[in-house]
Amino acid sequence: MKVLVGHFSHEANTFAEETVSFEQYTAKGALFGEDVITQSEGTSLYMGGIIKACREENIDMIPTCAYSSAAPVLTRECVDKMLETILPVCRAYKDELDGICMALHGAGVAEGIDDLELYVLKQLRSIVGDKLPIVVPMDLHGNVSEETAKLANGVFGIRNYPHTDKADISYIAMKTLARVMRKEIEIETKIVHLPLLIPISTGLTANAPFPEINAYMDKQIAERGLIYASLFQGFPYADVACSSASVCVVAEKGAREAAEDIAHFVWERRAQLRANSLSPAEAFDLAEKETKEGYIIINDMSDNPGGGCPGDGTHLLREMLKRNLPGSIFGFICDAVAAEEIWKHRPGEKIDLTLGGRHEKIFGEPLEIKSAEIISLCDGNFRHNSPNTFGLPSKLGKTARIRCGNVDIIVASVRAQTFDDRPFMITGADIRDYRYVCLKSTQHFRGFFGDKAAAIIPCDPPGLSTSNLASFTYHKIPRPVYPLDENVEF
Numbered sequence: 001m002k003v004l005v006g007h008f009s010h011e012a013n014t015f016a017e018e019t020v021s022f023e024q025y026t027a028k029g030a031l032f033g034e035d036v037i038t039q040s041e042g043t044s045l046y047m048g049g050i051i052k053a054c055r056e057e058n059i060d061m062i063p064t065c066a067y068s069s070a071a072p073v074l075t076r077e078c079v080d081k082m083l084e085t086i087l088p089v090c091r092a093y094k095d096e097l098d099g100i101c102m103a104l105h106g107a108g109v110a111e112g113i114d115d116l117e118l119y120v121l122k123q124l125r126s127i128v129g130d131k132l133p134i135v136v137p138m139d140l141h142g143n144v145s146e147e148t149a150k151l152a153n154g155v156f157g158i159r160n161y162p163h164t165d166k167a168d169i170s171y172i173a174m175k176t177l178a179r180v181m182r183k184e185i186e187i188e189t190k191i192v193h194l195p196l197l198i199p200i201s202t203g204l205t206a207n208a209p210f211p212e213i214n215a216y217m218d219k220q221i222a223e224r225g226l227i228y229a230s231l232f233q234g235f236p237y238a239d240v241a242c243s244s245a246s247v248c249v250v251a252e253k254g255a256r257e258a259a260e261d262i263a264h265f266v267w268e269r270r271a272q273l274r275a276n277s278l279s280p281a282e283a284f285d286l287a288e289k290e291t292k293e294g295y296i297i298i299n300d301m302s303d304n305p306g307g308g309c310p311g312d313g314t315h316l317l318r319e320m321l322k323r324n325l326p327g328s329i330f331g332f333i334c335d336a337v338a339a340e341e342i343w344k345h346r347p348g349e350k351i352d353l354t355l356g357g358r359h360e361k362i363f364g365e366p367l368e369i370k371s372a373e374i375i376s377l378c379d380g381n382f383r384h385n386s387p388n389t390f391g392l393p394s395k396l397g398k399t400a401r402i403r404c405g406n407v408d409i410i411v412a413s414v415r416a417q418t419f420d421d422r423p424f425m426i427t428g429a430d431i432r433d434y435r436y437v438c439l440k441s442t443q444h445f446r447g448f449f450g451d452k453a454a455a456i457i458p459c460d461p462p463g464l465s466t467s468n469l470a471s472f473t474y475h476k477i478p479r480p481v482y483p484l485d486e487n488v489e490f
Helices: 035-040 046-057 076-083 087-093 116-128 146-151 166-181 210-224 255-267 280-289 315-323 336-342
Strands: 002-012 060-071 099-103 134-138 154-157 188-193 228-232 246-251 296-300 328-334 350-355 367-378 381-383 393-395 399-404 407-412 436-440 455-459
Touching (some): 002 087, 002 116, 035 046, 035 060, 046 060, 046 099, 046 166, 060 087, 087 116, 099 116, 116 134, 154 166, 154 188, 154 228, 154 246, 166 228, 188 255, 210 255, 246 255, 280 315, 296 315, 315 328, 315 367, 315 436, 336 350, 336 399, 336 407
Parallel strands (some): 002 060, 002 099, 099 134, 134 154, 296 436, 296 455, 328 407, 328 436
Antiparallel strands (some): 188 246, 350 367, 381 393, 399 407
């Protein structure tokens, strides 16, 4: 048997003013062709699980691409270039294919395309027709339309946030596809949407009500004989018609009824999903009171590059510089212009520069840095050590660590969130030598730091991935919706 495999994932923040080109979108290092297999096997990524299942089932893989990035809206040219790595391969092998396993995100948006996943599936179906089975592993933050569920035989949403189960769920999806290709089963996917927006700050699945929800879904799978069930938390920073939380069930029969029951179970627990937030000053006040030994993480949720933000916001860094506490490090701020300027000098030299605040005013004004010492320079290349991105190669471009008083600042060139300690290590910094560690990420960093940090204190300054959803002006999402509106019924 032969299966077309790949991973084309985009999570769009439609409130950002800019659009993202192909070069910007793929800056961290996309994989194409055979590199998809050689570089992904054994990783904790979607393709890692797909490859493992194909090896076990003795299935020949036809690779296309593998890449994922959160960003503002993609340009149409970017989408076209990504599809040039998928569709021609599909056409070349269409008469030999027994199925397709294509990992997508669920919250992709491009110029003129509000539902990128649906668009990709339509392109594939135009080549292979309606009968070839397609399964789609998807991100927990997917805004999944009913049309997507109709075009894909199976939609499998990951359940963990941080996303430590990507390979596990993709493995289940590919194993299910193998059974479909052998004519052992026929499957259907049903989606039930809730009038519910879940801020990503409240979506940590180790916290209530998610363990209870996952346990209930597992119970339904066992009692009803379902193949899989998932809760898509949705991505509230994409203002499109299908933005909302939803329940997805894959089954041989009874998928609709099961999805409706699970959706009501989730709805009854909606009050637990309201968000609270701290300012950078409030977060530092708490950090200074912490008595436990070790380093303290203060994470900026509202300028999360993993939520499509630029990563050059200055609110939290400004507060860190103001406090000037011994043992402080900021890892990292994304500013290619500043990094390029630093690279004109050598370690040990001192430099004045403007840092951050280059994209949108909501993220804060640029910082005027005076007489900062250059500690180190590096090319920004590393492999992730986080459970949810383990083994993934990454590129931060020209990277530097500078020191301003008691504060070390890591400056990178490529937009990315902090998953683990690797961005610190490549600059020669050991986070265990610090007390106050600031970074830009909402939840994914917890996969690595959760059991290592003395404390984790989220802060939520003004930004485009803030938990304050009422700060956004929505135009396309269905209303009324909880928690923005009163007396919402489901």
